[in-house]
Every structure is written in C-alpha cells, then in structure tokens.
Amino acid sequence: MSDEVILQVKDLKTYFTVDEGVVKAVDGVSFELHRGETLGIVGESGSGKSVTNLSIINLIPMPPGKIAGGQVLFHGKDMLTMSPNEIREIRGNKISMIFQDPMTSLNPFLRISTQMVETIVLHQGLSKEESKTKAIEMLKLAGIPAPEKRIDQYPHQFSGGMRQRVMIAMGLSCNPEILIADEPTSALDVTIQAQILELMQELTRRLGTAVILITHSLGVVAGMCNTICVMYAGRIVERGRTEEIFESPRHPYTMGLIRSVPRLDQETRGRLYSIPGQPPNVIDLPDCCPFYPRCDKVMDICKKKYPPTVPFEKEQSAACWLYAKEAQNA
Amino acid sequence: MPDHEILLDVRGLKMHFPIRTGFFSKAKNFIYAVDGVDFQVRKGETLGLVGESGCGKSTTARAIAQLYKPTAGEVYLNNLDLTKANGQELLAARKNMQMVFQDPYASLNPRMTAGDIIAEPVRIFKKNGLMEASKDEIDDRVEQLMEKVGLSRFFKNRYPHEFSGGQRQRIGIARALALNPELILCDEPVSALDVSIQSQILNLFRDLQDEFGLTYLFIAHDLSVIKYISTRVAVMYLGLIVEIADAGDLYKNPLHPYTEALLSAAPIPDPKIEAKRHRIILTGDVPSPDKQRPGCNFYDRCPKHMDICKKVRPALKETEPGHQVSCFLYHKPE
Numbered sequence: 057m058s059d060e061v062i063l064q065v066k067d068l069k070t071y072f073t074v075d076e077g078v079v080k081a082v083d084g085v086s087f088e089l090h091r092g093e094t095l096g097i098v099g100e101s102g103s104g105k106s107v108t109n110l111s112i113i114n115l116i117p118m119p120p121g122k123i124a125g126g127q128v129l130f131h132g133k134d135m136l137t138m139s140p141n142e143i144r145e146i147r148g149n150k151i152s153m154i155f156q157d158p159m160t161s162l163n164p165f166l167r168i169s170t171q172m173v174e175t176i177v178l179h180q181g182l183s184k185e186e187s188k189t190k191a192i193e194m195l196k197l198a199g200i201p202a203p204e205k206r207i208d209q210y211p212h213q214f215s216g217g218m219r220q221r222v223m224i225a226m227g228l229s230c231n232p233e234i235l236i237a238d239e240p241t242s243a244l245d246v247t248i249q250a251q252i253l254e255l256m257q258e259l260t261r262r263l264g265t266a267v268i269l270i271t272h273s274l275g276v277v278a279g280m281c282n283t284i285c286v287m288y289a290g291r292i293v294e295r296g297r298t299e300e301i302f303e304s305p306r307h308p309y310t311m312g313l314i315r316s317v318p319r320l321d322q323e324t325r326g327r328l329y330s331i332p333g334q335p336p337n338v339i340d341l342p343d344c345c346p347f348y349p350r351c352d353k354v355m356d357i358c359k360k361k362y363p364p365t366v367p368f369e370k371e372q373s374a375a376c377w378l379y380a381k382e383a384q385n386a
Numbered sequence: 387m388p389d390h391e392i393l394l395d396v397r398g399l400k401m402h403f404p405i406r407t408g409f410f411s412k413a414k415n416f417i418y419a420v421d422g423v424d425f426q427v428r429k430g431e432t433l434g435l436v437g438e439s440g441c442g443k444s445t446t447a448r449a450i451a452q453l454y455k456p457t458a459g460e461v462y463l464n465n466l467d468l469t470k471a472n473g474q475e476l477l478a479a480r481k482n483m484q485m486v487f488q489d490p491y492a493s494l495n496p497r498m499t500a501g502d503i504i505a506e507p508v509r510i511f512k513k514n515g516l517m518e519a520s521k522d523e524i525d526d527r528v529e530q531l532m533e534k535v536g537l538s539r540f541f542k543n544r545y546p547h548e549f550s551g552g553q554r555q556r557i558g559i560a561r562a563l564a565l566n567p568e569l570i571l572c573d574e575p576v577s578a579l580d581v582s583i584q585s586q587i588l589n590l591f592r593d594l595q596d597e598f599g600l601t602y603l604f605i606a607h608d609l610s611v612i613k614y615i616s617t618r619v620a621v622m623y624l625g626l627i628v629e630i631a632d633a634g635d636l637y638k639n640p641l642h643p644y645t646e647a648l649l650s651a652a653p654i655p656d657p658k659i660e661a662k663r664h665r666i667i668l669t670g671d672v673p674s675p676d677k678q679r680p681g682c683n684f685y686d687r688c689p690k691h692m693d694i695c696k697k698v699r700p701a702l703k704e705t706e707p708g709h710q711v712s713c714f715l716y717h718k719p720e
Contacts, residue, residue: 100580100583245438249653253653272580272581275652275653276653278655278656299657314655316582317581317585317655318585318588318610319655321654327593328589330588331585334550334553
C-alpha cells in the first residue's frame, strides 16, 4: 500500500425515483483508495454498498437511477462526466469487478475462452491467439487445474468455487489498478470461501492491485482489509484502519454490529447483544441521524440534524453527535 | 444435563433421491443425500447440525418431519416411529414437532394475513377433531403468540409482503409455536437475515426455549451461530455425520479433520486473531453425493488420509464420553 491516491470519491449521491418517492440509496459518500490498498465496505442489505460501487463504474440504470451529485476521481479525472467511450476504456480494464453470484455474471451460452478472450482482445490489443495464452495463464494463476482443457468448457461445467476463480482470473486478466469485489464469497461455503479469499489476497498482492471489498461479514473484512468503511442508510458512518475499527469503534452502530456477532473464539454467556429495531426505509429519509431510533446513546440533537464527520487519531472518523462539539454547545 | 430423556431418536436414516433420465425410465442412479445417520435429541437441548451446502442437513430435517418419505431408517418421536405411522397418527405427532424454514419469503403464503398464517395449525387440528378451540380462543392465541415473538398484535391483518425479513421470520416462529410443540426443527432460520437482525432472532429462540422448555434441532452453516445456540453439535459431510460432541468440547477439541478444517476456515471478526491464525485450506470442492463410496466420504480432501480410509467406511464411535467421531485416526477398523 502506497500513499498515492488512485481513486477519490467525493460526496457521491445516487438517488432512485420510485412511485413512493425518492430512494436516497447513496447520500453523500466520500472515501479515498490508495494504490495497493484493500478497502472493505461493510453494511447490511440496503445500506448502499453495492450502489456506491456501481456508481463508481457508471453501471447505475438511468432511469430510475440518477447520480445526483459528487465526483469520482480516478487519477484526478472525474469518471461521472466522462463519455461512454472513455468509461469503456477504464471499466473492465483499469477497474474491473467481480460479483456475488458467479453463475449470473458469466454468460451461460459462451465458452469461458470466448468470454475471457473478448475482454483481453478489447482492452489489451492482443491477437486472439495471444489472448488465449494469456487467459490460460490467468486461469492457472487462479488455481484452476488443467486450464488448457477447462478454458473451452461452459460455465455450468464449473462448480460455484471454480466459477468464482474464473471470475477472478477474468477480473485480473487486464492487470487492473482496482478490483471491485461485490460480496465475492457470500454464495460460497466456508471451506471454499477460505480458498477464494486466500487466492484473492495472494493475487492482488502479487499484482499490486487495489481492492474494494464489499461484504456484510465482519469476519471477512477483519482478515482481508487494510481500511474499513461502515455504511448505514446510504452514508458512511465510520471509517478507519481495520485494527482501530475493531479495537476502538466510535460509532454506536459499529460498536453494536461488532458486539452482535456470535464469536467462534469466545464463550458467549447469556444473551447475545442485539441492536433493537430494523434498518430504516431509505425513502424520503429526514435529515437527521438515520440510526437514532436504534441507538442506545441517542440525544435530542440526533433527531434534528445529521451529525458531522468527526476525525480521530490514526485516520479514523465517525459521523456521530457524541463526538461533535456543536452537540455540547447546543 | 442430568436427565437424558430422549425426545427424538433417529436411527439409520437414509434418503436417496432417484435420478430419472426419461419420464418412464427406471431410476438407475441415485443422489445419496442422507446415507445413514444416527443421532438422538434430548429433551430441552438444542442439537446444532452444521455442514456445507449439499451435505444433507436440510434433507435430514425434512425426512424427520416426514416431508420426504425416508428410503430407510427409523425416526422415533416420543417412542412413535414416524416412518411407519399412518396419516392420522402422523398428524397428531406433528403437534409435537413443528418446523421453521430458511426463507421467510417463500415459507409464508402471500395471500394469507399474518394472523391467519399463525392460526392455521390450530384450525387444521380443530378441523380434524384433534383439538377444541373457539374462534375467540384462536384469536387470543394468535395475539398472544404475536406478542411473544415480538410483533405487535395490530399487525394481525397485514400480509407477508408488508413485513421485513426479520419480522417474517418471527411470523414463521409464531406459527411453529401455535400448537405448543415440544420439538422445533429449525432449518437455517437466520441465514437469510442481516447481522443486526440475526442476533435479535437468535435471542428470541433462546428466550422461547427458556420459557416453554422447547427442544430444537437447529440447522445452520454458520459455525459461530451454531456455537452460540447449541448444547451439542453434529457435523455433517456428504450425507453422513462425521462428529458429534458437546458444543464447548467440539470447538475446543475438534477431532475429525473435516471439523478442524471447517473451524479454521471460518473467519473471526478480529484483525489481530485473523493475522495470527493458521488456516487449514482444503483443496477441491465438496464432491457430488451421486455415488456411494466404499471408504470415507472425506478421503479425497482429507489432509491426513491413510490407505485404509479409501477402502473401509469409518463408523461413528465414541472416543471420549459424549464425543463421537467417525475417523480411523481415533479408532481402528474392526
């Protein structure tokens, strides 16, 4: 991980217009990604993790979606104002993506070779022959046995774990600077998950790829990421280095989340801690802290205004009135 | 547990599904989803059943509930063999055995209100003359159950789509409680839920157990969930139980190489521990259960396999009091 910032997301807002109103799926998200860094985005379903990343690579269906504001700077250039051609140069090439369900993200009618070669020919300008050699090499790196034979098979001939390996090989085949992995192991079994995570870690380290890892599993981020963003109701409520987030979480949501997971390595006596209530509906959310109805440290101001992001030591920050000066003055 | 009164006794349960190639053709091949499992569930305990997808956990639960007709074996609930029970006996036995399913979206009828869903088991029993209940009694019961599982009784007339995933799972739990059963078969009841909701539902299961003295057969693939909820744990692999032990014992002292690998593969939400951990990464995938192997089912992936493992299937044997394992590392073949 170096100090060079390769991706900077500034105040990103992605809204969806539905019959009931406006869904503010992402509402002012900012973060940076350094070269070679592994950044984890954690949150529950509907918190806006996936929409954030789809917005980055311009894959939001418009309408009903709309990027209502913000910037996504890739090497200083705003990707949100680029033309479709410019985006295509980057997407799949400099920034690639792997998704949760490898069966739905591979075309079932095409051989693996066709799908992999297509990407390499398009982005790397190699001939078909050369591309196939490159594809076989990537499959081999991804730990697929007999890649020369397997490359001519169809997706259904691979198991879930093997398909995810194919996706990783494909995602890394153009030597991207950033790999966005959206719940890459959530559909897989524990022992296969361990295989895939190890593979991702090893390959991205070797190739120097920065990774944005989206997941709901705190266990996965703990083992994989340098830094973590915790999302709730479309906003980042806490950011920091992995050690700090787990050691001294600041936001009550992060604290609650960490405490509510049953632990394999500890005895849980009595009841498990649980955050009361449910995640809010993000349609027409009022401008207050969306977590206040579930928060055990709620104050009056939390119900009136969205808290500012307060910085702490070691690059940690949290959006909570507990730490803001204004709250004490008010 | 001082009294080991056995509520559910499963003996040699097998569930094979035929693979037919044509409509009229005779089945030549089988999926050996469950291939001979024996275990007992004691009154008041939670037996956790853990394993990866396709290992036969859900099939075991469904075969116990007689939702599938088991290929072989016996299932005794309060000393009645359910596999040989006739329709009326089975219906009566179901009063003591209810089920909670994984997907709270698919297991509730979208055209019925929450109140009707919860009342249905009682209505069925009433219709079959197995229970007396007036309309008001049923209404009271539904409201009482809804409050018990943490739902407002004012939601009685709402339809499933108006509830969130966690709330739907609460409806499913209320339905399972409606007949005051002794045993609830829980088939992955929390795996479709978010972290913060999952802990609420797990606590609910525990509270209900304390209050009503329930017995659970609790299926999950998440080892930390199983650890939290279970008294004893059974680990399944490819249609067989490979290890059963008290929860604490199993997690401290896993014997079977598969249990060891499973425990070491599960991520722990603590970066310091994660950095230091030694992982046993298993090679390959879980094989398809479409053939019966002469030896140990885990042979191909086992880091400690021996010659004998390929030829003889290890039996599930007690190595220490209360700890059974099926592996030749711990007992010699007969």
